[in-house]
Each structure stands twice: as structure tokens, then as C-alpha cells.
Amino acid sequence: MSLARRLLILQMVVLGVVVAALSVLTILDERRDSDAATRRHVSSIAEAIALSESTIAALRSPDPSSVLQPEVEQIRVATGTDFIVVMAPDRTRYTHPNPALIGQHSEGHIERALAGETFTETFTGSLGPSIRAVAPVQADGQVLGLVSVGVTRERIGEEFAEGWPALLGILAVGVAVATFGSLLVSRHLRRQTLGLDPEELRRLYEHNDAVLRSIGEGLIMFGRDRDGRVRVDVVNDKARRLLWLPDGPVTLYQLPETLQRIASDSDSEEVQDEVHVTADRVLVVGHAPVLWEGRRIGTVVTLRDHTELQRALGELDSARNVAESLRAQAHEYANRLHTIVTMVELGRGDDAVSFAAAELTTSQQLIDRLTTAVHEPAIAALLLGKVTEAAQQGVEFTVTEDTALGPVRVLSPLEVVTVVGNLVDNAIDAARSGSDENPWVEVTVAEEDSVLVVRVADSGPGMDPDTLELATTRGYSTKQVDGRPARQRGLGLALVAQVVARHGGRLRTEPSLASMLVVEIPLPNEPRGIDDGEDPDR
The missing domain is CATH 3.30.565.10 (Histidine kinase-like ATPase, C-terminal domain)
Structure with missing residues (x-):
């Protein structure tokens, strides 16, 4: 495969791993936030019911269920909770969404509530796994009863599933943007490498380097940077010997003035066998524009030593x-x-x-x-x-x-x-x-x-x-x-x-x-x- 295609596949794999990891982290974070919000919600409802004067009065009445059941059911429906259970300190239920369970003992931990503390917990009760809050109903320093308000995991899952489309939409947009960027990078790289794979690029470099070193003529290639300044892109060994150039990068001003004029002339046409004289040599110079896809990208100059x-x-x-x-x-x-x-x-x-x-x-x-x-x-x-x-x-x-x-x-x-x-x-x-x-x-x-x-x-x-x-x-x-x-x-x-x-x-x-x-x-x-x-x- 070409280098661009390999890079695209690598980018897509990395992108998939990153998106998957972000999705898992997002789901876990959303679930944690949802649980925290549910705990706050049921705690506030339980405390509100426990502090209500009508609740205290109902618990002191001879038949608390007849008074509390209709009220808490209205509250349950209005607040979107799955159950509101008012119970006696001995766990006897006064209210329940399932009237058949009224009068029976409630399950779960109530010790902290009997001590006067409102707390939340995840517990599997008669309606299945749920997040519930338990608040004490107190009067005159005594705990008259307990209020348990909860939302089942099933409802929490349904509410979380309602947010999935938006979450998936955000992830899809992210994947689309990342994929489009990867395709642009791949296309740019493919255009720069002419669709060649790394092995082909290596062989091409080795062959070109061998040709430049073995060619009998001096060769210099000029290009231009984005600011339009002329730069020396290629200088083979023969050209370095003919012009006494040092090893390493060569600047334009290290060349003879006649070659500088050729490089700076953006309108020069192809010329062959033009004689130039340096301080110690007679050189026959040829130069021609380098064209790519109809546009000029530089100038190539050949040098032949005719001194002797x-x-x-x-x-x-x-x-x-x-x-x-x-x-x-x-x-x-x-x-x-x-x-x-x-x-x-x-x-x-x-x-x-x-x-x-x-x-x-x-x-x-x-x-x-x-x-x-x-x-x-x-x-x-x-x-x-x-x-x-x-x-x-x-x-x-x-x-x-x-x-x-x-x-x-x-x-x-x-x-x-x-x-x-x-x-x-x-x-x-x-x-x-x-x-x-x-x-x-x-x-x-x-x-x-x-x-x-x-x-x-x-x-x-x-x-x-x-x-x-x-x-x-x-x-x-x-x-x-x-x-x-x-x-x-x-x-x-x-x-x-x-x-x-x-x-x-x-x-x-x-x-x-x-x-x-x-x-x-x-x-x-x-x-x-x-x-x-x-x-x-x-």
C-alpha cells in the first residue's frame, strides 16, 4: 500500500480507539452524573414529605394509611418517582405503589434514618434494583416514622437511553470531522509522494542519489519558497567540484553571479550550450524550466567543464x-x-x-x-x-x-x-x-x-x-x-x-x-x- 493509504488506515485505527475510549468514558460519566442527580432528587422529595405537618399528623392518627396513601401517590406521579413508602419505625408500611404490600415489613437499611439522618443507597427491593433515599419523620425529639423515596434502575436506564441519540450524534459528528481531516491529510500526502509506498520512495531516493553522484555533468536545481525567494534544492558532486562549493546546504549567493541571474529569471526559456567563465574555469551551461502540471516550479542547470x-x-x-x-x-x-x-x-x-x-x-x-x-x-x-x-x-x-x-x-x-x-x-x-x-x-x-x-x-x-x-x-x-x-x-x-x-x-x-x-x-x-x-x- 502507498504511504498515504497506510497513514490513513493508521489514523482510522487510532481514531476508532480514541472514539471508543471517549464513548466508554462518556457513558460512565453520564451514568455517574445521572445517579448523582437521582440521589439529589429522591433525597429532596423524601425530606420534603418527612417535614410536612400533614405527614406528622397522619402518623399520629389511628389509621395513617388511609390518609397518607392517596397523598403520596399523587406526589409520586407528579415527581416521576417509582415508589414513596411511608413506614413505621418497626418497618411496617403505611403506603406503597402496590396496595397489597401495605401493612407488610419493608426491607433495606434504616438504622441511619432511625438515628435522625437522611441517607441514600442502592438497594434491590420489591420493585427491583433502585436508588432510594430514606428520611426520618421527627416530632418532639422522637422518630414517628420513615419516608423512603426511590427510582428504579430500569427507569434510570430509560431516561439515560433518551439521551443516547444526542450523545451518538455528537460522537458521529466527531468521527466525521476526524475522518474528513484524515482524508485531507492522506490526500495531501498522496499528492506529495505521488502515491508511492515507503519502499518505492526509498528506492527512488537511492537511485536518484546514485545518478546525481555518477553523472558526468554538474547539475543544479533551483526552486522557490512560498515567499517567492529562490533556493538551491539540488547540487550534485560534480557541480560542487566545478564551482568549489562546500559540503552541506548551498545558498544562492555562493554561486557565480551569472548562475544567480539564471536562477532569479522566472521567465527564462530553455537554453543550451551557453558559455560562462568563472575565476578558473570555462563552463558550458544549459538551463531549462522545470514544469509540473503546467506550472513552473523551478529551473534546472547543467554544467560541463570545457576549460582544458x-x-x-x-x-x-x-x-x-x-x-x-x-x-x-x-x-x-x-x-x-x-x-x-x-x-x-x-x-x-x-x-x-x-x-x-x-x-x-x-x-x-x-x-x-x-x-x-x-x-x-x-x-x-x-x-x-x-x-x-x-x-x-x-x-x-x-x-x-x-x-x-x-x-x-x-x-x-x-x-x-x-x-x-x-x-x-x-x-x-x-x-x-x-x-x-x-x-x-x-x-x-x-x-x-x-x-x-x-x-x-x-x-x-x-x-x-x-x-x-x-x-x-x-x-x-x-x-x-x-x-x-x-x-x-x-x-x-x-x-x-x-x-x-x-x-x-x-x-x-x-x-x-x-x-x-x-x-x-x-x-x-x-x-x-x-x-x-x-x-x-x-
């Missing part, structure tokens, strides 16, 4: 760009070589030498300047490659004279390439999409006051601070556009921001020039080493 994949793709893109640059240069150098050979064949050797020397001088000057000013070979090679790449796309690429960079002590070569390469790629794309007929990009990489500074300006439309904040925390969708993958411009800036944040730097737009992005990363002041043989005290 993104790094590999970045290295692959760099290698592809180098290959394309080499291919273009090979093609260009082939044209130049044909030109030089043709000049030689035409007998214009001096012009051929001048043509080759001019081109070689220009390239060699740039190479010499970069290799001298930039001590990081990866950066120098990157900038040289970007010069050729920009030229192929019709963009004038300039490395400023201020560019000068010694050995970078904090960032790895890969991190420096990530920062400079993504900024330059974005600038080339922005320059090409701008309205300037002569697109250009200008780059400065330098160390200024123990701060690594990278400035990249372009002729594009620029980027306001709000757009920059969005691009540094959240990548654009990886869905295809016109059958081809969409550009990941926002992801590149997000990767730059990730490196900058890791080393305590900042990424900003230049207020005076909206189309310039500036990266500033502090460099530690490391003490210079002491050469061998150098006096340390000098």
Missing part, C-alpha cells in the same frame, strides 16, 4: 593562425622571388638587389626591434604573426615604440599569449567591422612601475563598460549561424578576464578612447640576485 578543451582549442587556433601566416608569406615571397628573378633575367641586377634589400630591411627592422624590446619569445613571435595576419585582412597593424617587456615573473608564457592574442584578435575583428575605410590596430606591451600593461586600440566602434562586463563573464552561444559556428568574441575577452582576475589585475576601457582596452597586472618586486664573486656588503 578551450585551452586546447586556443592552442590549435594559434597553430592554425601561424600556418595560415606561413602559407601567406610563402605565397608572397614566391611572388617577390619571381619578380627578382625576372629583373635579373632582364639585366636589371641592381634594381633586383635594391628591391630585395628594401623588403628585407623593413622586415628585419621590425624583427630586431621586437626581439630586442620584448624578452619573452612567445610574445615577440605572436606580435610578428599578427602583423602578417592583419595585413592579409587589410588592417594596418602597429606595434608602438613604447613596447618593451622584460622577463615576466608572474604570468606563464601561455597566459601572456592568451591575454595579448585575444585582445589583438578582438581588435582586428572590431576594426574590420568598423566604418573606417582604413582600419587599423595599435598595440603596446610594456612594464610600467612593476605593472604589466597591455594596451590595444583599434578603429572599431569600441565597447562600453556594461558590454565589457557581460563579455568578460559570459560567452556567446555556440549555436550555428547560417550553418557556421558563431564567433566566440565574448569568450576571448572572458578568458582574458579570467587570467587578469587570477593575478589580481584589472581589465578596463580607456575613458578617453572607447575603442581601447587596457590590461594592468601587478608584478612583484623580486630582489636582484648577487653575481658570483660580488661583495655582498658593497
Whole structure:
């Protein structure tokens, strides 16, 4: 049986026991109250008759029965009692509902009444079990007789039975109300447990817990409480590892801001493959509303770690760009070589030498300047490659004279390439999409006051601070556009921001020039080493 049905049966059993116990207690209480009321009733009648002057006068007359019998019978009928017996101190009856018993001795205990006390007792007499009161009739300090007034148990039972319908009605109402409440509780519980029994609920929990622990993706489920506040209902182990979450309950404010916005957006639709960047990871996020019976009860978010994949793709893109640059240069150098050979064949050797020397001088000057000013070979090679790449796309690429960079002590070569390469790629794309007929990009990489500074300006439309904040925390969708993958411009800036944040730097737009992005990363002041043989005290 389902948990709700088991609970309903248990409630009904408990309810039946409680109602039965209350019924017995009620009957006993009503019987006790009825007996007490009967005792008070017969005592008052017996005392009233015993104190009556007519009773005293009748007992002093020669024939008490002829006087008392008619009177007490009227009183008996009027008061609803079963018998009123007036007797002499020696138990001789003067009155009785059954006239045949007049003159005979009465039974029962009369000692207390002969002593002048009115008392009640339960006694089985000539009319059966009854509750009776015995009161003495006294005059001039003597007991002239006794008055016994009683009601049989049969009459008390009949009077009590007359109250049964009302009592049963009250109990029925109580049972009905309790049953209705139990049914409501059972229905609510059945709706909450989907009609499952405890064993099914246990298995379902075990299976769900096993799935959440073994699933290869991070999973977070959000819900809302009665006040409309967002709460985190489910976080699996993979999500805790990806987001560095502690064990135990997780609050909304422990999650990255981008996930907080997803959870707080009650109108968000299903989205797949949305790139989000945390301080140390690149996550592909999918989220969809959770619906139940046509209404939205929460949001489920899946997380996939693409950090290593993104790094590999970045290295692959760099290698592809180098290959394309080499291919273009090979093609260009082939044209130049044909030109030089043709000049030689035409007998214009001096012009051929001048043509080759001019081109070689220009390239060699740039190479010499970069290799001298930039001590990081990866950066120098990157900038040289970007010069050729920009030229192929019709963009004038300039490395400023201020560019000068010694050995970078904090960032790895890969991190420096990530920062400079993504900024330059974005600038080339922005320059090409701008309205300037002569697109250009200008780059400065330098160390200024123990701060690594990278400035990249372009002729594009620029980027306001709000757009920059969005691009540094959240990548654009990886869905295809016109059958081809969409550009990941926002992801590149997000990767730059990730490196900058890791080393305590900042990424900003230049207020005076909206189309310039500036990266500033502090460099530690490391003490210079002491050469061998150098006096340390000098």
C-alpha cells in the first residue's frame, strides 16, 4: 500500500480507539452524573414529605394509611418517582405503589434514618434494583416514622437511553470531522509522494542519489519558497567540484553571479550550450524550466567543464593562425622571388638587389626591434604573426615604440599569449567591422612601475563598460549561424578576464578612447640576485 493509504488506515485505527475510549468514558460519566442527580432528587422529595405537618399528623392518627396513601401517590406521579413508602419505625408500611404490600415489613437499611439522618443507597427491593433515599419523620425529639423515596434502575436506564441519540450524534459528528481531516491529510500526502509506498520512495531516493553522484555533468536545481525567494534544492558532486562549493546546504549567493541571474529569471526559456567563465574555469551551461502540471516550479542547470578543451582549442587556433601566416608569406615571397628573378633575367641586377634589400630591411627592422624590446619569445613571435595576419585582412597593424617587456615573473608564457592574442584578435575583428575605410590596430606591451600593461586600440566602434562586463563573464552561444559556428568574441575577452582576475589585475576601457582596452597586472618586486664573486656588503 502507498504511504498515504497506510497513514490513513493508521489514523482510522487510532481514531476508532480514541472514539471508543471517549464513548466508554462518556457513558460512565453520564451514568455517574445521572445517579448523582437521582440521589439529589429522591433525597429532596423524601425530606420534603418527612417535614410536612400533614405527614406528622397522619402518623399520629389511628389509621395513617388511609390518609397518607392517596397523598403520596399523587406526589409520586407528579415527581416521576417509582415508589414513596411511608413506614413505621418497626418497618411496617403505611403506603406503597402496590396496595397489597401495605401493612407488610419493608426491607433495606434504616438504622441511619432511625438515628435522625437522611441517607441514600442502592438497594434491590420489591420493585427491583433502585436508588432510594430514606428520611426520618421527627416530632418532639422522637422518630414517628420513615419516608423512603426511590427510582428504579430500569427507569434510570430509560431516561439515560433518551439521551443516547444526542450523545451518538455528537460522537458521529466527531468521527466525521476526524475522518474528513484524515482524508485531507492522506490526500495531501498522496499528492506529495505521488502515491508511492515507503519502499518505492526509498528506492527512488537511492537511485536518484546514485545518478546525481555518477553523472558526468554538474547539475543544479533551483526552486522557490512560498515567499517567492529562490533556493538551491539540488547540487550534485560534480557541480560542487566545478564551482568549489562546500559540503552541506548551498545558498544562492555562493554561486557565480551569472548562475544567480539564471536562477532569479522566472521567465527564462530553455537554453543550451551557453558559455560562462568563472575565476578558473570555462563552463558550458544549459538551463531549462522545470514544469509540473503546467506550472513552473523551478529551473534546472547543467554544467560541463570545457576549460582544458578551450585551452586546447586556443592552442590549435594559434597553430592554425601561424600556418595560415606561413602559407601567406610563402605565397608572397614566391611572388617577390619571381619578380627578382625576372629583373635579373632582364639585366636589371641592381634594381633586383635594391628591391630585395628594401623588403628585407623593413622586415628585419621590425624583427630586431621586437626581439630586442620584448624578452619573452612567445610574445615577440605572436606580435610578428599578427602583423602578417592583419595585413592579409587589410588592417594596418602597429606595434608602438613604447613596447618593451622584460622577463615576466608572474604570468606563464601561455597566459601572456592568451591575454595579448585575444585582445589583438578582438581588435582586428572590431576594426574590420568598423566604418573606417582604413582600419587599423595599435598595440603596446610594456612594464610600467612593476605593472604589466597591455594596451590595444583599434578603429572599431569600441565597447562600453556594461558590454565589457557581460563579455568578460559570459560567452556567446555556440549555436550555428547560417550553418557556421558563431564567433566566440565574448569568450576571448572572458578568458582574458579570467587570467587578469587570477593575478589580481584589472581589465578596463580607456575613458578617453572607447575603442581601447587596457590590461594592468601587478608584478612583484623580486630582489636582484648577487653575481658570483660580488661583495655582498658593497
